[in-house]
Amino acid sequence: xxxxxxxxxxxxxRIAAMMLLACWPVFSPAQTETTLQxxxxxxxxxxxxxxxxxxxxxxxxDYFHNQESSLDGISLGRAYGNLGMVYQALQLQAAAxxxxxxxxxxxxxxxQWPFYLAIYHEEVGELAESARLYSDSLKIAPQMAGTSLRLxxxxxxxxxxxxxxxxxxxxxxxxRGQAAAIAGLGTIALRRDQYRDAINAxxxxxxxxxxxxxxxxxxxxxxxxxxxxxxxxAHLGKSGNRIPSSFHPWIELMKxxxxxxxxxxxxxxxxxxxxxxxxxxxxxxxxxxxxxxNLAALYNLAATSLVIGNSERANGYLEQALTLAPNDQRLHxxxxxxxxxxxxxxxxAPW
Amino acid sequence: MKKSRVRKxxxxxxxxxxxxxxxxxxxxxxxxxEAGETSGLDFVHFNGMSGELYLPEIMGAGVAVxxxxxxxxxxxxxxxxxxxxxxxxxxxAILPPEKGAVLTDRLYRNDTxxxxxxxxFTDVTKKxxxxxxxxxxxxxxxxxxxxxxxxxxxxxFGHNQLWLNNGDGTFKDITxxxxxxxxxxxxxxxxxxxxxxxxxxxxxxxxxxxxxENPKPCRSATxxxxxxxxxxxxxxxxxxxxxxxxxxxxxxxxxxxITGVFGGALGVVAADFDGDHWPDIYVANDGMxxxxxxxxxxxxxxxxxxxxxxSVNRYGMPExxxxxxAADFDGDxxxxxxxxxxxxETNTLYVNDGTGWFDDKTAETGLGVASLPYSSFGTAxxxxxxxxxxxxLSVNGAVTLFESHEPTDRVFPLDRRNQLFANDHGKxxxxxxxxxxxxxxxxxxxxxxxxGxxxxxxDIDILISNNSGxxxxxxxxxxxxxxxxxxxxxxxxxxxxxxGSKVALIRETGQPLWRRVHTDGSYGSASDPRILFGLGxxxxxxxxxxSWPGGERERWNGLATNRYHELRRxxxxxxxx
Numbered sequence: 001x002x003x004x005x006x007x008x009x010x011x012x013x014r015i016a017a018m019m020l021l022a023c024w025p026v027f028s029p030a031q032t033e034t035t036l037q038x039x040x041x042x043x044x045x046x047x048x049x050x051x052x053x054x055x056x057x058x059x060x061x062d063y064f065h066n067q068e069s070s071l072d073g074i075s076l077g078r079a080y081g082n083l084g085m086v087y088q089a090l091q092l093q094a095a096a097x098x099x100x101x102x103x104x105x106x107x108x109x110x111x112q113w114p115f116y117l118a119i120y121h122e123e124v125g126e127l128a129e130s131a132r133l134y135s136d137s138l139k140i141a142p143q144m145a146g147t148s149l150r151l152x153x154x155x156x157x158x159x160x161x162x163x164x165x166x167x168x169x170x171x172x173x174x175x176r177g178q179a180a181a182i183a184g185l186g187t188i189a190l191r192r193d194q195y196r197d198a199i200n201a202x203x204x205x206x207x208x209x210x211x212x213x214x215x216x217x218x219x220x221x222x223x224x225x226x227x228x229x230x231x232x233x234a235h236l237g238k239s240g241n242r243i244p245s246s247f248h249p250w251i252e253l254m255k256x257x258x259x260x261x262x263x264x265x266x267x268x269x270x271x272x273x274x275x276x277x278x279x280x281x282x283x284x285x286x287x288x289x290x291x292x293x294n295l296a297a298l299y300n301l302a303a304t305s306l307v308i309g310n311s312e313r314a315n316g317y318l319e320q321a322l323t324l325a326p327n328d329q330r331l332h333x334x335x336x337x338x339x340x341x342x343x344x345x346x347x348x349a350p351w
Numbered sequence: 352m353k354k355s356r357v358r359k360x361x362x363x364x365x366x367x368x369x370x371x372x373x374x375x376x377x378x379x380x381x382x383x384x385e386a387g388e389t390s391g392l393d394f395v396h397f398n399g400m401s402g403e404l405y406l407p408e409i410m411g412a413g414v415a416v417x418x419x420x421x422x423x424x425x426x427x428x429x430x431x432x433x434x435x436x437x438x439x440x441x442x443x444a445i446l447p448p449e450k451g452a453v454l455t456d457r458l459y460r461n462d463t464x465x466x467x468x469x470x471x472f473t474d475v476t477k478k479x480x481x482x483x484x485x486x487x488x489x490x491x492x493x494x495x496x497x498x499x500x501x502x503x504x505x506x507x508f509g510h511n512q513l514w515l516n517n518g519d520g521t522f523k524d525i526t527x528x529x530x531x532x533x534x535x536x537x538x539x540x541x542x543x544x545x546x547x548x549x550x551x552x553x554x555x556x557x558x559x560x561x562x563x564e565n566p567k568p569c570r571s572a573t574x575x576x577x578x579x580x581x582x583x584x585x586x587x588x589x590x591x592x593x594x595x596x597x598x599x600x601x602x603x604x605x606x607x608x609i610t611g612v613f614g615g616a617l618g619v620v621a622a623d624f625d626g627d628h629w630p631d632i633y634v635a636n637d638g639m640x641x642x643x644x645x646x647x648x649x650x651x652x653x654x655x656x657x658x659x660x661x662s663v664n665r666y667g668m669p670e671x672x673x674x675x676x677a678a679d680f681d682g683d684x685x686x687x688x689x690x691x692x693x694x695x696e697t698n699t700l701y702v703n704d705g706t707g708w709f710d711d712k713t714a715e716t717g718l719g720v721a722s723l724p725y726s727s728f729g730t731a732x733x734x735x736x737x738x739x740x741x742x743x744l745s746v747n748g749a750v751t752l753f754e755s756h757e758p759t760d761r762v763f764p765l766d767r768r769n770q771l772f773a774n775d776h777g778k779x780x781x782x783x784x785x786x787x788x789x790x791x792x793x794x795x796x797x798x799x800x801x802x803g804x805x806x807x808x809x810d811i812d813i814l815i816s817n818n819s820g821x822x823x824x825x826x827x828x829x830x831x832x833x834x835x836x837x838x839x840x841x842x843x844x845x846x847x848x849x850x851g852s853k854v855a856l857i858r859e860t861g862q863p864l865w866r867r868v869h870t871d872g873s874y875g876s877a878s879d880p881r882i883l884f885g886l887g888x889x890x891x892x893x894x895x896x897x898s899w900p901g902g903e904r905e906r907w908n909g910l911a912t913n914r915y916h917e918l919r920r921x922x923x924x925x926x927x928x
Contacts, residue, residue: 050574091572091753123695125723157697159714187666191715217667221660224708229658236657239667258572 036105041083041098053090056260059291060086077106081113088116089257096120111141112250118150119251127158145174146248149181161188179209180244183218190222198222205244213240253289261291268300277308295325299334306338314338381788382735382771383813383825390470390824392427394457397448398819399435399486400763404569404578406561407508407536408435409750409765413489413729413799413875414816417501419479420520424461425803425879427472427814428503429822430487431456435508437564445762446819456483456490456505463806470806470826480521485509489799489875493542493551495529496598499846504553506537506875511555515598531592531600536561539674541871543621543630544851545607546650547901549842550594551850554609554632556616557587571753578751581637581671586615589634593650608651614639618675620872621851622686624659625707628902630851633661635672635690645707658708661688661701665711670696671726674800674874678732679865680741681777684855686867689718691727691745691874698722698730698745718743718772721782725767726750729800729874733811737833737885739864740774742783746797746815746874763819766794790825803879809835809913811883816876834886836893837915840868845919848880849899856884857894857906886912896926 043061046054064083071079084099097120103113118133134151138144152167165188171181186201202219206212217239224232256264264287272280281304287297302317315338321331386392398408412430419426433454434441441447448454458479459472485507495502500516513529514522526532536558542551559581569579588610592600604610609632618635625631629646633656636642640662644652656662663669671693677686685703692698697719701709713719725747732741749765771787772780784791799816806812810830815823840852848868855863864884870877886893892909897918899905905923910916 044573048573048575050570053574090574125695125720125725127720127723157714158720159717190665214667217663218665220658221665221710224658224660225710232658241668243666243668 038105039098039101041080041102042095044087044092044095052260056257057086057090059293060257063291063293074107074110077103077110077113080106081110081116084113084116085254086257088120089254093120093124109140111137111144111147114140115144115147115150115250116254118154119254122150122154127154130154131158131160131163143174144248144250145171145178145181146246146251148174149178149184149246150248152181152184156184156187161191164188177208178246179205179212180246182208183212183215183244186215186222187218190218193225195222195226199226209244211242212244213238213242215244216240253286256286257290261287261294261297263287264290265294265296265300268304272300272304272307277304280304281308293324295321295328298324299331302334302338306334311338380828381790382783382786382829383788383790383827385790385793385823386470386826387822387824390463391472391474392459392822392824393474394429394431394459394822395449395452396429396432396816396818396820396822397444397452397454398432398446399439400445400819401434401436401439401443402445402762403436403439403566404576404752405435405563405566406559406579406581406584407486407488407563408432409578409796409818410488410538410558411508411798411818411875412487412816413506413539413873413877414801414814414822415490415492415503415870415877416801416803416805416814416879417492417503417870417877419458419501419516420460421500421518422461424463424465424807425805426461427459427822427824428490428492428877429457429459429816430483430490430505430799430875432486433484435486435563454484456481456487461805465807468806470824475520478520480523481514482524483512483514485512488536488538489540490877491540491542491553492870492877492880493553493850494847495542495551495553495594497549497842497847499844504531504540504542504555506540506555508536508561510534511537525598529592529598529600530602531555533557533590535587538617538875539619539871539873541619541621541632542850543632543871544900545591545593545630545646547629548594548596550596552594553590553592553600554619554621555590555592556619556634557589557613558617558637559584559586559615571751573753575753577753580750581615581639584615586613586636586639588613589616589619603650606650608653609642609644612640612642612654614641614669617673618690618872618874620675620677620688620869622677622867622869623851623853623900624677624686624688624703626685626705628898628900630900631707633675633677633688635675636669637673638669638671640669641672641690643707655707660709660711664697664699665713670699672699673726673728674730674872676730676732676743676872677869678741678867680732680743680774682740682862682864683777684862684865689730689732689743691730692722694726694749695723698727715779717779717781721770721772725770727770728798729815729876731800731802731813731873731878733802733813734883734885735771735773735811735827735830737810737830737835737883738887739885740776742774743772743780744800744802744813745770745772746800748796748798748818763796765796765818766820767797768792768794769797769815788828790823793823795820795823798874799876800873801876801878804837804881804883807915809837809883830885831913834888834890834912836884836886836895836910836912838882838884838895838910839880839915839917840882840897841917841919843920843922845917849920850880851900853898854882855896855898856886857896858889863896881915897923 081103087096100117114133115137118130121130148171155164168184183205186198189197216235220232220235268280268283284300298321302314305314400408415428416425460475462471489506491504500518503514505512513526515525540555571577614636632644634642642654643656675690685705688701702712727745729746735742746769747767770784795817810827813825852868866882896906904926907923
C-alpha cells in the first residue's frame with residue numbers, strides 16, 4: 001500500500017530518528033587512556049575520482065583529521081565509524097574495513113560498527129566472519145529486525161539452513177510482515193524440497209510486496225518441482241528482477257554518504273517549500289549527520305526550527321554555524337530574525 | 352537436517368584422505384607444478400592497453416590443447432592481442448610486449464620425447480602458415496572435413512578465422528570459402544554435429560556491440576574511470592553454421608531459432624542435456640539470462656532455460672556468466688552444468704535431473720561462498736587424482752580496477768589466484784587451492800583454461816592463459832598414483848574423434864562412470880577430446896560402453912589399465928536398445 005512518496009517520507013523519518021540516537025551525547029569512562037592498537041586506515045587516491053566525489057571524501061577526511069587529536073575512546077571510535085561509512089558508501093572497501101575495525105575496538109558497545117563491518121565481509125565473500133559480526137551486533141541491539149534479516153540471508157548463502165531459518169523467524173518476530181523474511185523462509189523450504197511450504201511463503205510475501213517480481217521465479221521452480229508445469233510457466237512469465245525490499249536504518253544512513261549532504265539539503269528545501277517542515281528538519285538533520293560542518297544544513301536547521309516555533313533549537317544550530325563562519329552575514333540576519341521571532345510571521349529566506 | 356549430518360560426517364574423512372594421501376603427503380608434493388617456463392612455452396599475452404580502458408583488452412584470451420600433427424601428444428595454441436584503439440601505436444602501450452615478440456597467435460608443437468619426463472615445446476607458428484593477427488578471444492578445435500586432422504576456428508574481437516589443417520604441419524585459411532566469418536565480437540564457440548550427419552557444425556557465441564570509435568566512458572562506484580560492464584552495450588546474436596560436408600557452411604542462425612533470444616555470450620557448451628541422444632547447446636551470457644537450446648531434431652532449437660531452471664540463479668537473478676563446463680560430476684549419468692561468474696556473485700552449479708531440468712545446488716555443494724570474492728572465467732571438470740570423481744578448476748581475474756579492495760599503484764591490478772575444488776563423492780566440493788602447490792599461489796589475470804594429458808602419463812594437466820601475462824602449464828603430479836584408462840573415441844576409419852559421444856566405464860559395483868567426448872566449454876578454450884577415466888585402486892581390465900550420437904551403443908571388454916586405447920566405431924560389441 002505504501003507508494004514511493006509515502007515510503008520515502010517514512011524512510012526519512014526513520015533515518016532521522018536513528019540519526020538522533022547516533023548523535024546522543026557520549027559520556028565515556030574509557031576516554032582518558034587508550035591502549036588499543038588501532039589499524040592504519042589506507043587513504044584512497046583521490047586524484048582518480050570525479051571532483052564531486054573527491055570533495056565528499058576530502059571533507060570527510062579533513063573533518064576526521066581535524067577532530068582526531070581531540071578525541072579519544074568512544075568519541076574517536078564514533079569518528080572512525082563515521083569515516084568508515086563514507087568509505088563504504090563509495091565502496092572503498094579496504095579503507096572502510098580498517099575504519100570500522102577501529103570503531104569496533106574503540107566503541108565496543110555500539111551495535112552499528114560490527115553491523116557495517118559485517119557488510120564489508122559479506123561483500124567480499126567472507127560469510128562466516130560476516131555472520132559472526134551480525135550476531136555480535138544483535139547481541140548489542142537485539143531489537144534490530146533488519147540485522148537479523150541480513151544474518152539470515154548470509155547464513156542461507158553459507159548453507160546453514162537451520163541457523164538461517166532461526167534468524168528469519170527472529171526478524172519476523174521483531175517486525176511482522178517483512179516480505180524479505182517470509183520469502184527467505186520460502187527459499188529454505190524450497191531447498192528442503194518442501195514445495196508446498198515454499199509456495200505458501202512466496203505467495204504470502206507477494207501479497208505484501210507484489211512488486212517483488214523475482215519471487216515469481218522461485219514460485220515457478222516450486223510449482224515445476226511439484227509437477228505443475230502450467231503454473232510454473234505462468235509464474236515464469238511474471239518473473240522479473242525486483243527482489244523483496246527491506247529496510248535497515250543503518251544501511252540508509254550509510255548510503256546517504258554517497259549522495260552527499262547537498263542532496264539532502266535540496267530535498268529539505270523542497271519539503272520546506274511544500275510546507276512539510278518536519279520532514280525538512282529530518283532531511284536537513286541527515287545532511288548534517290553526513291557533513292557535520294555543513295553551513296547550509298546548520299542554517300536551514302536553524303531557520304526551520306524557527307518556523308516550527310522552536311527558537312531555542314534554532315539558536316543552538318545558529319551558534320554552531322557561527323562558530324564555523326562568524327562573519328557570514330546570512331547567519332547574522334537569521335540571528336536578527338530569531339530575536340524578533342515573536343513579532344514575525346514571515347519565514348526566513350532559504351540558504 | 353539429514354543432508355547436513357551427512358556432510359559433517361563425510362567431510363572430515365575426505366579431508367583426511369585428500370590431505371594425507373594426495374596433496375600434502377610425507378613428500379610434501381604439490382598437486383601441480385608449473386612447467387611453462389622450463390618447457391619452451393615462452394608465450395606472453397599482450398593486451399594492447401593504452402589507458403583508454405577499452406573493454407576488449409581485459410576479456411582475452413582462450414587457449415587450446417590439440418594434437419595438430421597426429422603424433423600422439425597434445426600441442427598448444429595461444430591467442431594473442433595487439434594494440435587496440437583508433438590510431439594507437441605500440442609506443443603507447445602501458446604494458447609493452449617483450450622486445451622482439453611477434454603479436455600474432457602462436458602454435459607450439461609438443462616435442463616431448465616419449466618416456467622423458469621433461470616437457471618440450473617448439474614455436475612452429477611460422478612453419479604452420481597460421482597468420483592469425485586478429486585481436487584473439489577464443490579458439491575452437493574440431494575436424495570439419497573428417498580427414499583426421501584437427502582444424503581451428505579462431506574467435507576474435509573482429510573477423511573470425513577458420514584454419515584448415517592440411518595434414519602436413521601447415522594450415523590454410525578457408526574462412527571465406529567456408530562462409531563462417533563473423534566480424535563482430537566472438538569469444539566462445541563449439542563444434543557440434545547438430546543433425547547427426549557426421550559433419551561438425553559450428554555454434555559461435557557473440558558478446559556485445561562494442562564500438563571502438565565511440566567507446567563509452569564508464570566509472571566505478573567510487574566514480575573513478577573504470578572498465579565498462581556489458582550492460583553498457585547492446586548484446587549480439589549468436590551464429591549457427593551448418594556443415595554441408597564440402598568444406599562450406601550454411602548460416603542457419605535465423606531458421607534454427609537461435610537468434611530469438613540472446614544476451615552477450617561468453618561461454619558455450621554442447622551436450623545432450625535432456626537424454627534424447629541429440630546434442631543440445633547451452634549458452635552462458637554475461638549479465639543476462641542464459642539459454643538452453645534443446646535440439647528439436649529438425650534443424651531448429653528451442654530455448655528451455657527458464658523452465659529448466661538454468662536461465663538465472665536460484666533467486667531468479669541473471670548472473671554475469673563467463674565460462675561454462677558440462678559433465679556428470681555426481682555420477683548419475685546426465686550432464687550437469689557449472690558456470691563462472693563475477694565477484695560478489697557465486698559461481699553456479701546446476702544439477703541435472705536427467706530430463707534436462709536442473710536445480711541450482713551451488714550452496715548445498717559448498718561452491719558458493721568460495722567463489723564470492725572472485726571474478727572467474729575459464730573452468731573445467733577434471734579428475735585430478737584419478738579417483739573417479741570430477742573435481743573443478745576455476746581460473747580467476749578481475750574485470751574492474753576498483754574490484755580490488757586494496758589501494759594500489761599498479762596500472763593493471765586485476766590479478767587473482769586460481770582455484771581448485773575437490774569433489775567429495777558428488778555431494779560437496781572442498782577448496783584445495785592451498786594444497787595445489789605454488790602454481791596455485793600465482794596471481795594473474797587468468798581467462799582461458801584448457802585441460803588434457805599433455806605429458807601422456809595418464810593424468811590431467813592444465814593450460815591457463817593470462818591476460819597480459821605468461822601462459823601457465825600446470826603439470827599434474829599426483830594423478831598417476833591411481834589407476835587410469837585413456838580412450839580415444841574415433842570414427843570407423845580411426846581418424847576423427849566423434850564429438851558428443853558418451854562413454855561409460857562399467858563398474859562391478861556402483862553406477863557406470865560417464866564421460867563425454869568434447870573439446871568445448873571453459874572460456875574461449877578447447878581441451879583434449881580424449882577420455883581419461885580415473886580408476887582409483889582398480890587395476891584390472893575394464894569394460895566401457897560407448898553411446899554414439901543418436902543413441903547406438905557398443906561395448907568393449909578387457910581394456911588394459913594405465914594406457915590409452917583407440918576405440919573405432921563398429922569395432923566393438925553392439926548393445927541392444
